[in-house]
Amino acid sequence: MAVSRTLEPPKVRVGPGEWVRKNLLSPWYNALLTVIGLWILYEVGRGLAVWALTQARWDVITDNIRLFLVGQFPPGQIWRVWLSLLFSSLLFGLGGGLWGGTIRQFACALGVAFFLLALLPASWATRGWLIGNLAAILLGYGTGVWGQGNPQRSRPLRYATIGGWLLLFPVLVMLLSGFSGTQVLPRVEAGLWGGLLLTFLLSLVSIVLSFPLGVLLALGRRSALPAVRLFSVLYIELIRGVPLVTVLFMADIMLPLFLPEGLRIDRVVRAMAGFTLFSAAYVAENVRGGLQAIPEGQIEAARALGLNGFQTTFLIVLPQALRLVIPANVGQFISLFKDTSLVAIMGLLELLGIGKAVLANPAYMGLQREVYLFVALIYGVFSYAMSYASRRLEIALGVGER
Amino acid sequence: MVGSEDIIICEDVHKWFGDFHVLRGVTLTIKRGEVVVICGPSGSGKSTFIRTINRLETHQRGRIIVDGIELTDDVRNIAAIRSEIGMVFQQFNLFPHLTALQNITLAPIWVRRWPKEEAERVARELLERVGIPEQADKYPAQLSGGQQQRVAIARALAMQPKIMLFDEPTSALDPEMIKEVLDVMRDLARSGMTMIVVTHEMGFAKEVADRIFFFADGNIVEGNTPEEFFSNPKEERTRRFLSQILVH
Ligand SMILES: Nc1ncnc2c1ncn2[C@@H]1O[C@H](COP(=O)(O)OP(=O)(O)OP(=O)(O)O)[C@@H](O)[C@H]1O
Numbered sequence: 344m345a346v347s348r349t350l351e352p353p354k355v356r357v358g359p360g361e362w363v364r365k366n367l368l369s370p371w372y373n374a375l376l377t378v379i380g381l382w383i384l385y386e387v388g389r390g391l392a393v394w395a396l397t398q399a400r401w402d403v404i405t406d407n408i409r410l411f412l413v414g415q416f417p418p419g420q421i422w423r424v425w426l427s428l429l430f431s432s433l434l435f436g437l438g439g440g441l442w443g444g445t446i447r448q449f450a451c452a453l454g455v456a457f458f459l460l461a462l463l464p465a466s467w468a469t470r471g472w473l474i475g476n477l478a479a480i481l482l483g484y485g486t487g488v489w490g491q492g493n494p495q496r497s498r499p500l501r502y503a504t505i506g507g508w509l510l511l512f513p514v515l516v517m518l519l520s521g522f523s524g525t526q527v528l529p530r531v532e533a534g535l536w537g538g539l540l541l542t543f544l545l546s547l548v549s550i551v552l553s554f555p556l557g558v559l560l561a562l563g564r565r566s567a568l569p570a571v572r573l574f575s576v577l578y579i580e581l582i583r584g585v586p587l588v589t590v591l592f593m594a595d596i597m598l599p600l601f602l603p604e605g606l607r608i609d610r611v612v613r614a615m616a617g618f619t620l621f622s623a624a625y626v627a628e629n630v631r632g633g634l635q636a637i638p639e640g641q642i643e644a645a646r647a648l649g650l651n652g653f654q655t656t657f658l659i660v661l662p663q664a665l666r667l668v669i670p671a672n673v674g675q676f677i678s679l680f681k682d683t684s685l686v687a688i689m690g691l692l693e694l695l696g697i698g699k700a701v702l703a704n705p706a707y708m709g710l711q712r713e714v715y716l717f718v719a720l721i722y723g724v725f726s727y728a729m730s731y732a733s734r735r736l737e738i739a740l741g742v743g744e745r
Numbered sequence: 746m747v748g749s750e751d752i753i754i755c756e757d758v759h760k761w762f763g764d765f766h767v768l769r770g771v772t773l774t775i776k777r778g779e780v781v782v783i784c785g786p787s788g789s790g791k792s793t794f795i796r797t798i799n800r801l802e803t804h805q806r807g808r809i810i811v812d813g814i815e816l817t818d819d820v821r822n823i824a825a826i827r828s829e830i831g832m833v834f835q836q837f838n839l840f841p842h843l844t845a846l847q848n849i850t851l852a853p854i855w856v857r858r859w860p861k862e863e864a865e866r867v868a869r870e871l872l873e874r875v876g877i878p879e880q881a882d883k884y885p886a887q888l889s890g891g892q893q894q895r896v897a898i899a900r901a902l903a904m905q906p907k908i909m910l911f912d913e914p915t916s917a918l919d920p921e922m923i924k925e926v927l928d929v930m931r932d933l934a935r936s937g938m939t940m941i942v943v944t945h946e947m948g949f950a951k952e953v954a955d956r957i958f959f960f961a962d963g964n965i966v967e968g969n970t971p972e973e974f975f976s977n978p979k980e981e982r983t984r985r986f987l988s989q990i991l992v993h
């Protein structure tokens with residue numbers, strides 16, 4: 344059996360010097376723009392660096408780091424947050440070892456981050472946990488690499504890792520909220536979750552739940568059943584016609600009215616419901632775009648082969664449509680991640696809310712720059728990570744290579 | 746005796762697209778193992794007609810009976826018919842997110858419920874038969890048009906159909922690829938498959954077809970054996986059509 348090899352076209356390699364001359368300096372006005380640009384960059388960068396290193400009072404961050412990260416989560420129970428993190432680190436390590444590629448890059452980035460954070464001044468307990476996370480990544484990675492070469496070992500390991508990812512969410516919720524009346528895992532009201540932890544949980548839950556909901560709505564919008572179609576259209580258009588703030592208010596105030604007497608749901612859960620319902624409408628419209636891009640011939644071919652409608656949708660149409668809308672959906676999820684800051688209006692303190700609360704403390708008056716810069720940096724890092732993962736996913740799934 | 750020999754029976758089949766009367770009383774009977782070629786001008790309803798046979802289009806009057814099963818709205822009938830009829834399209838319609846092998850094994854696994862190993866074994870045999878065993882793990886975008894169409898034929902054959910429908914299978918292909926697809930179809934015809942082929946490849950028709958039908962304005966104008974059809978067309982319209990396509 345012949346193995347066909349494709350020859351790469353010869354690459355014209357352009358050296359950095361050549362590139363600079365061609366793109367930055369070539370006509371005189373480009374050179375001028377380059378000089379002006381560099382000068383502005385230099386001035387701003389220098390100002391920022393001088394300020395950050397000499398004037399800024401970073402103690403507002405370091406003093407309140409626990410608030411920023413977990414809000415009012417009881418200090419005695421912080422180990423539960425750490426344990427959740429440890430579980431995810433292990434999964435990242437395992438995934439990186441087994442599949443390599445982007446997951447390995449993420450695992451490495453996480454490991455480096457844990458290592459660097461452990462170098463910062465912090466309590467020994469914190470350092471211990473950070474090092475523990477690093478160890479979990481290494482352990483997972485080592486196990487993954489050990490299993491990866493051998494199909495007999497890699498198969499169960501892969502299933503276990505995927506199972507772990509699926510279990511991550513319920514495990515996280517159980518660990519964090521605990522059970523009332525128990526000694527080991529006493530209940531921590533979700534109202535106490537805050538800071539980055541809350542930001543993460545809100546985004547994670549809304550993303551994970553709004554995706555399937557949005558896909559169903561998109562399918563419903565093309566359904567042959569008029570009632571389903573009508574419901575989907577109404578839902579999507581209604582939600583998209585209303586600002587997110589309004590949806591959150593509705594979730595906060597209206598949702599309890601629909602629930603039976605005596606059943607009270609937590610404010611955080613209400614916020615999650617609001618974000619999920621909101622995001623689902625946008626996901627649905629993205630997915631609808633993808634569905635429309637699938638040629639009729641695909642459906643005809645599937646039908647001609649004897650596949651039923653369900654199989655045609657889930658084996659032929661959706662896999663192609665969802666690939667096409669990865670960029671749009673990740674964009675939606677990134678904005679959702681940042682929009683979680685709106686829960687402030689429900690009285691919940693996520694990352695940004697904590698920032699505001701800290702600034703309200705007279706001891707830290709006038710330190711907006713430090714606080715907001717720190718918050719922006721965190722949002723930036725995680726948004727970039729998502730967008731990077733999306734691009735890698737597109738490449739891995741071969742979007743646009745048709 | 747004749748009843749069991751007739752695998753496709755169309756009686757006075759009519760179809761409308763809105764006000765437009767596409768099929769105007771097509772009557773045609775095809776025997777088991779017969780190879781039938783349909784030709785005719787663009788827009789005459791050839792595609793629509795063969796698509797009614799596996800019910801990708803519904804007819805509104807008349808009867809279509811395939812292998813003893815009448816095509817009605819009954820879902821079970823449609824499923825039964827579709828798994829007995831393979832179809833090959835002008836635009837191939839391969840599934841771009843699946844490899845050639847996966848394209849072929851999909852329906853046997855999900856419709857016939859074959860075990861994966863069995864489906865793959867059969868798929869590899871079919872790829873061998875259409876002459877591209879080495880392309881099994883490539884995606885459609887990595888294959889030439891001719892290779893794609895041969896995968897599409899293998900995909901249809903994997904369901905072990907009793908009848909194969911071809912709707913202009915070579916019209917989207919470059920000349921040098923047409924031959925490789927026609928070769929596969931010729932082998933298939935020799936193996937005794939019942940085939941209905943919409944095509945303008947008159948060389949293929951002459952060599953392989955048992956009967957040729959000329960289609961115009963939603964109905965069969967005339968049908969005959971290739972010898973008679975080409976040497977002695979009865980209708981004026983057929984003669985005009987033949988002179989047009991045989992000239993170039
Ligand atoms: N879904 C549809 N809705 C409305 N009109 C249609 C539809 N499909 C086909 N038609 C019309 O029906 C007529 C017959 O179409 P059909 O595709 O069967 O022709 P054809 O003989 O296969 O032509 P060609 O050689 O160009 O493929 C054409 O006039 C076409 O415009």
Ligand SMILES: [Mg+2]
Pocket residue numbers: 791792793912913
């Ligand atoms: Mg046609």
